[in-house]
Amino acid sequence: xxxxxxxxxxxxxxxxxxxxxxxxxxxxxxxxxxxxxxxxxxxxxxxxxxxxxxxxxxxxxxxxxxxxxxxxxxxxxxxxxxxxxxxxxxxxxxxxxxxxxxxxxxxxxxxxxxxxxxxxxxxxxxxxxxxxxxxxxxxxxxxxxxxxxxxxxxxxxxxxxxxxxxxxxxxxxxxxxxxxxxxxxxxxxxxxxxxxxxxxxxxxxxxxxxxxxxxxxxxxxxxxxxxxxxxxxxxxx
Amino acid sequence: xxxxxxxxxxxxxxxxxxxxxxxxxxxxxxxxxxxxxxxxxxxxxxxxxxxxxxxxxxxxxxxxxxxxxxxxxxxxxxxxxxxxxxxxxxxxxxxxxxxxxxxxxxxxxxxxxxxxxxxxxxxxxxxxxxxxxxxxxxxxxxxxxxxxxxxxxxxxxxxxxxxxxxxxxxxxxxxxxxxxxxxxxxxxxxxxxxxxxxxxxxxxxxxxxxxxxxxxxxxxxxxxxxxxxxxxxxxxxxxxxxxxxxxxxxxxxxxxxxxxxxxxxxxxxxxxxxxxxxxxxxxxxxxxxxxxx
Amino acid sequence: xxxxxxxxxxxxxxxxxxxxxxxxxxxxxxxxxxxxxxxxxxxxxxxxxxxxxxxxxxxxxxxxxxxxxxxxxxxxxxxxxxxxxxxxxxxxxxxxxxxxxxxxxxxxxxxxxxxxxxxxxxxxxxxxxxxx
Numbered sequence: 001x002x003x004x005x006x007x008x009x010x011x012x013x014x015x016x017x018x019x020x021x022x023x024x025x026x027x028x029x030x031x032x033x034x035x036x037x038x039x040x041x042x043x044x045x046x047x048x049x050x051x052x053x054x055x056x057x058x059x060x061x062x063x064x065x066x067x068x069x070x071x072x073x074x075x076x077x078x079x080x081x082x083x084x085x086x087x088x089x090x091x092x093x094x095x096x097x098x099x100x101x102x103x104x105x106x107x108x109x110x111x112x113x114x115x116x117x118x119x120x121x122x123x124x125x126x127x128x129x130x131x132x133x134x135x136x137x138x139x140x141x142x143x144x145x146x147x148x149x150x151x152x153x154x155x156x157x158x159x160x161x162x163x164x165x166x167x168x169x170x171x172x173x174x175x176x177x178x179x180x181x182x183x184x185x186x187x188x189x190x191x192x193x194x195x196x197x198x199x200x201x202x203x204x205x206x207x208x209x210x211x212x213x214x215x216x217x218x219x220x221x222x223x224x225x226x227x228x229x230x231x232x233x234x235x236x237x
Numbered sequence: 238x239x240x241x242x243x244x245x246x247x248x249x250x251x252x253x254x255x256x257x258x259x260x261x262x263x264x265x266x267x268x269x270x271x272x273x274x275x276x277x278x279x280x281x282x283x284x285x286x287x288x289x290x291x292x293x294x295x296x297x298x299x300x301x302x303x304x305x306x307x308x309x310x311x312x313x314x315x316x317x318x319x320x321x322x323x324x325x326x327x328x329x330x331x332x333x334x335x336x337x338x339x340x341x342x343x344x345x346x347x348x349x350x351x352x353x354x355x356x357x358x359x360x361x362x363x364x365x366x367x368x369x370x371x372x373x374x375x376x377x378x379x380x381x382x383x384x385x386x387x388x389x390x391x392x393x394x395x396x397x398x399x400x401x402x403x404x405x406x407x408x409x410x411x412x413x414x415x416x417x418x419x420x421x422x423x424x425x426x427x428x429x430x431x432x433x434x435x436x437x438x439x440x441x442x443x444x445x446x447x448x449x450x451x452x453x454x455x456x457x458x459x460x461x462x463x464x465x466x467x468x469x470x471x472x473x474x475x476x477x478x479x480x481x482x483x484x485x486x487x488x489x490x491x492x493x494x495x496x497x498x499x500x501x502x503x504x505x506x507x508x509x510x511x512x513x514x515x516x517x518x519x520x521x522x523x524x525x526x527x528x529x530x
Numbered sequence: 531x532x533x534x535x536x537x538x539x540x541x542x543x544x545x546x547x548x549x550x551x552x553x554x555x556x557x558x559x560x561x562x563x564x565x566x567x568x569x570x571x572x573x574x575x576x577x578x579x580x581x582x583x584x585x586x587x588x589x590x591x592x593x594x595x596x597x598x599x600x601x602x603x604x605x606x607x608x609x610x611x612x613x614x615x616x617x618x619x620x621x622x623x624x625x626x627x628x629x630x631x632x633x634x635x636x637x638x639x640x641x642x643x644x645x646x647x648x649x650x651x652x653x654x655x656x657x658x659x660x661x662x
Contacts, residue, residue, distance in 0.1 A: 022364075101318040102375075106314035107309070109308050409577055412573075451543075
């Protein structure tokens with residue numbers, strides 16, 4: 001029954017997130033023809049790092065795969081997924097308003113309570129990472145393009161792994177506070193900061209699987225989750 | 238054999254800036270209805286939360302069913318918090334269906350009985366229930382789980398007299414039919430006197446009095462001495478004198494046990510009059526929690 | 531026929547319940563052989579502790595007023611003496627007026643007499659009064 005409760009507590013966040021991501025993914029596909037039309041108008045003679053970036057973007061966009069990668073998997077999809085990973089991670093926490101004392105009076109260990117919450121959230125995150133991404137190969141024929149399902153799956157998996165780290169970060173932060181807002185703000189701030197760092201250091205590169213990043217994310221997820229369990233067990237309610 | 242369902246020994250709990258419990262020694266025997274009385278902020282809720290594992294003690298021991306509070310204790314005990322915490326977004330029916338599977342000894346017969354008796358609308362969301370209905374639902378959830386111990390924090394707070402009586406009746410009726418111990422906190426003395434057979438009075442984080450309610454009531458007397466001049470400052474050496482108050486020419490003693498030796502000692506001071514008056518439990522309580530440290 | 535005892539009277543609840551049963555017998559509301567309410571239903575109806583009801587019943591049995599039959603319940607003793615309440619009251623009144631009269635003869639004021647009765651009701655015999 002804990003699963004059902006978790007679902008009830010997270011379903012709106014999940015459904016809204018899914019709707020937003022699906023729209024964003026569809027928009028990515030359907031704006032491609034327009035982008036292609038605008039390509040020739042991009043000035044090619046801007047100097048400096050900004051010019052470099054613009055030329056890079058143009059080169060990428062010429063190829064549909066590059067376009068999808070840079071617009072969806074590196075940018076919009078990643079940002080939305082990270083945002084909702086954090087929103088899901090701060091859902092269903094134990095607060096006085098949400099019947100925390102009742103939950104804690106049940107014959108369930110705190111580790112199990114957190115485990116169910118984490119598992120529901122990660123399952124929902126999995127769907128958020130994969131379903132919109134799979135929409136792209138499905139919709140691409142509509143604009144006379146094609147995108148391989150295998151490629152979408154692989155990149156969605158990468159999205160999921162990195163987003164999970166933010167999910168468990170939000171989970172850990174939520175065990176410190178009595179409200180969902182402060183952990184959410186803090187996690188968002190950290191995510192934005194890390195995003196900027198990733199951009200400066202060009203961690204995401206087209207055509208390369210970021211193994212280092214994936215490994216770090218996976219390890220971080222485990223450590224953060226473990227921290228969340230320990231902190232929850234030491235708290236007084 | 239464990240005879241005390243609840244037992245604490247020098248239990249202490251400090252929060253930042255507050256010492257909630259300062260060495261609590263509590264024993265609640267099986268089968269009793271024990272009233273846990275104290276002023277607001279005396280430490281009642283903290284003690285209860287420790288018994289259920291929601292709060293960890295700073296030092297000292299707390300045992301329920303002979304165990305440190307853990308998952309197993311919560312399987313055999315029911316808890317109703319002061320705020321009657323429940324999930325506002327669930328309906329009454331959903332709340333019951335959510336709770337029942339946690340308890341292998343869930344009593345479906347009692348569930349039907351209390352749903353009917355309390356008149357709870359199964360499809361109404363809990364956030365739309367009145368305070369009284371929420372209390373009844375919380376009691377239902379605690380009583381149907383086949384528990385051996387019921388811990389209730391302020392069972393009738395926020396309830397009008399009729400609802401309060403219904404809540405107490407449910408508890409008493411349940412105890413009558415099942416073999417159960419009840420440990421409830423209250424600052425309504427009348428309510429405690431009505432249904433408790435044992436009491437424990439907590440003041441500033443310590444137990445200042447505990448035992449069978451009838452025995453406590455029968456053993457206390459107020460002895461009033463009036464003097465010609467100002468009341469003397471003597472210490473009373475006779476055993477049983479618990480509180481002494483001087484007010485001009487009047488010396489008032491609260492004494493437990495046989496008053497004979499006290500009266501003898503009192504007479505030796507040459508008072509104008511010695512009066513022995515019975516004392517209500519309310520007065521015993523007020524005296525116990527008003528002593529300056 | 532049995533009412534909720536009043537905790538704030540200063541009289542133990544089980545004693546109040548015993549008095550109610552005795553009163554019911556004396557006014558013939560309960561006759562010898564009648565069955566009393568069961569401990570559990572009575573506790574629930576009066577919203578009082580079942581242990582207290584049990585204690586009252588045990589004391590009544592000890593005094594020979596009721597019988598507790600295993601498995602069947604509590605019944606008013608066949609051999610309990612039934613006295614008319616008015617008779618009992620009349621006797622009591624005579625005793626009290628006699629005592630009051632004698633105390634007044636000794637110069638003891640009404641207030642002091644009242645205090646003496648209070649102390650006696652509390653089960654104690656020693657009160658001292660020193661005339662100044």
